[in-house]
Amino acid sequence: MFKIVQYGLACMTGVIFLAFNLSTELINSICLVLILLFGIPHGGVDHLIHASTTPDTNVLKYIVKYLLIAGGYILWWLIDPSKALFIFIILSAYHFGQEFIADMRIKGQNVILNLIWGSVILVGPMIFSYQEIAVYLQIIIPNLPDEIGPMTKYTIPIISILLAIGSVFWLRRQKLTAGRIYQIGLFLCVIILSHILLPFIPAFTIYFILFHSTNAFKHQFSWLKEKKDNYHFGKFIIDLLGFSLLAILGILGLIWILKPESQATLVTYFFILTSLITLPHAITLDQFYRFRNTLKIGKAITESSK
Template sequence: MKQSKPLILEKPGFNIVITLFTLWFSFFIDSLLENFIAYFLILTFGIIHGANDLSLIDAVNKRNSNTPIPFYSKLRNYLLLVLAALLFFFFFPIPALVIFILISAYHFGEEHFSPKRTNLIFFSKHGLFLNYGLLIFFLLFSCNLEETNTIIYEITKTTINPLYYYLGLFISSMVILLYFCFFMYRKKMTMYEGAKQVFFLLVFSILFKTSSLVWSFTVYFVFWHSIPSLLKQVTYLYGSTSTPNLFRFFRASLGYWLAALVGLTLLFFYLKDSTLLLVILFAALASITLPHVWVLNKMMSSNQDYSKQN
């Protein structure tokens, strides 16, 4: 069967090319335009990739049970979970921030290594996902110390010693290196695959070091996480990433996406404060991360075909 064109977006070669292009492009635009494009990408591909969770819950439920869940019941429970996460974030910012980073780190690693997840035992699988995501975060933070500490201070009113970022980067790097060596020793990963993963990390290092925190996070979050995840969700829901199926996915996400896009775009023009806007955007992303990660984990666990995609 002939594969549809959108599957090209999932190939590592596309990610590398688009990452280098965004790195080059950032040198020719001012910070205001760069932030606007970054927020636009997050509010389109970034938000849409998590905007169809209710449909995914339906699909997972149909595969695991014959009992349908009423729409309003799903919507109520989902919104209550998002609201609880948002309130927890604002009333207990420090533990909420730590939990958000840990959950997001696991989610990033799970998406990145999903094709290999069925070949790993429980401990090594989940340890790999968490430590890889932490490596991405610590690399991002270490390359953008001033901006990172500004955002964290706005959220928690606490200043973090930069040594903690470097220590986290060193530990997570060593753990991932040990994982790769162990997998290659046990024939779970070839030398080529290991070298490819190291090359990806090198590309991330160049991007994070030469770009702003917002731009760096956007490029990774959108092109290395959101788009691959979105395409896999389309395949899970509709069987393939054909153009009609992509439109079906976007139509199902349209209401949620438009509400988020309009609201945060108005905030962008009203606040004119990139730091405050980033804090609000960060809080919004944090509040939807927990239910989204839970839904995606259920989706991958219920369908072996998803975990085998590349």
């Protein structure tokens, strides 16, 4: 039922963007608001996730470390934006791929597999839509070219898709059910079609909110419910609110201070500020997925030995 709702909302949102002749500025504004309200909060319980996977953890120390990592990253953006952008893309691709592999209940933590699917989700679409997003990237890296050759534009996305399809055949060793393979294929179709039919930002927003964030919410809630007594969805929402509101207000406050002179600058600043919390969030979730996977493997070994 959850997947039906996900794909149904994704299709409905895509149709709305296509059906209404909205300006690019309005579409981008809607997308930023949606990411702010429904995407940013999926990192709101990082401190609880960390505490549940790390014995004798100090939550205050974790929060200070979280903020220091974010602060260090903004210095990197100021000193060397091209390298900071490269790290952000690779880190995000790995993070997106890792969440997808976890959601498909594929055993093990394979860095290459995570990057392959992260490339399908993020790197390939960015290359395919390079001419569109170059407007934003050139604000921080002025010497970037306005466009790339058609060979690069199509070759890299196609290679990433072929690698992803090939990985499904490799994963059949894990005895993936027909239903799971169907879900993987359907997800691949949604990603491809959304970026063919829609501009990059609305297509990415559909993925980020309706797939990545909602899957993360599901994984986090299920985990915390398993680890905490009498834990329920209402408590989960309350736990999310505190740090989510701080993150949202922090991003809005910094944008107000920076005073972007155009919407393109606003979009660029928004994603840079989002990257500041993406780095510590991705580190936390990497630890979470690895820890959860280790527990599952341990349980499987124990059950098989009985």
